[in-house]
Amino acid sequence: MRRRSFLGYGAAAFGVIGLTLIAGWWRVDGPGAPQAVGARPLPLTEMDFSLTDHEGRTVGPETLIGSPTIAFFGFTHCPDVCPTTLADISDWLDALGGDAEKLNVVFITVDPERDTVEAMAEYVDYFHPAIRGWTGTERQIARAVEGFRATYEKVPTDNGDYTMNHTASVFLFDALGRFVTTIDYHEPREFAVPKIRRAMNEEKAEGA
Amino acid sequence: MKSILIAMLMAMTLPFGLATSARAGAGDVVVENAWSRASIGTSRPGAAYMDIRNAGDENVTLTGLRTDLAGMPEIHLTSTNEQGVSSMSPVGEIAIAPGETVALAPGGMHAMLMQLRRPMEEGETFPLTLLFSDGGEVTVEVPIRGIAARGPDD
Incomplete structure (x- = not known):
């Protein structure tokens, strides 16, 4: 025994x-x-995912080729980082003036469960009109995050709800879809705007 | 023997000293530059920001928040690791030394307003009460700015 x-x-x-x-x-x-x-991150040309933008259109990395791109991850139930990032980006786009129209600006949710197409449409409406909101299935979101070499994680909160940890950096790609650099969370405008200009100029140097 | 007496005296007077100074402490807290962002409906949590200054000469400890606007107001800290991944967690108590200011600002600490009871409408204000360890309270009217606001006046 x-x-x-x-x-x-x-x-x-x-x-x-x-x-x-x-x-x-x-x-x-x-x-x-x-x-x-x-x-x-992979070049956009090597990523493979399919999402839906806030106007219901099917979109993917190929949608972004042809213009320089600002892309970042977040979720609309995020009270601090995401509105701050969206407000910062809106401010950078204002600083670029008319040139902002030459950019793709994409906010990809990591919380597709709550961020439906309608929720994304409602949310992005409050920020710069150039900002597009992308959502999709859990699987396709995971593929997008993987392509960017970003991470996200669902974290339960005390009140039975949940929040999302996620990569808060902003990714810049040139018009050919090549990764240029990142802008860190809450980086000041005087550093961020020249980085965006750089992504735009790499396109010109290459595309001429 | 003498030193024991002194130690006993100190031990006896210490709690009184603390209580008095702590009462004075919360009364000397000044809250400035408070602001918050409008919400879309009530399903998403809100956030408020402010500078909390201890203008007194005693330590104060912020232990919690109260507001009729939200069922669960808590101070949370956003931190971003070296991989650029942001996460949020409750802060617990915050000690503020004499003369120091604790800033609740985007990307750092914020008053996280969970379980909103009504939408946060741009242009309105709401009362937020800061609770201190000595039972002292400081109430501030927090202006609600636009959803894309970046600061108290930007």
């Missing part, structure tokens, strides 16, 4: 060790691993 329970504990201990190892692998090397620092 004692021997059996000893064996039982041994098996349980092995089980715990095994699970710990698997959990460790998952988080460090496996699918749960955080993206390496400085992992560059």
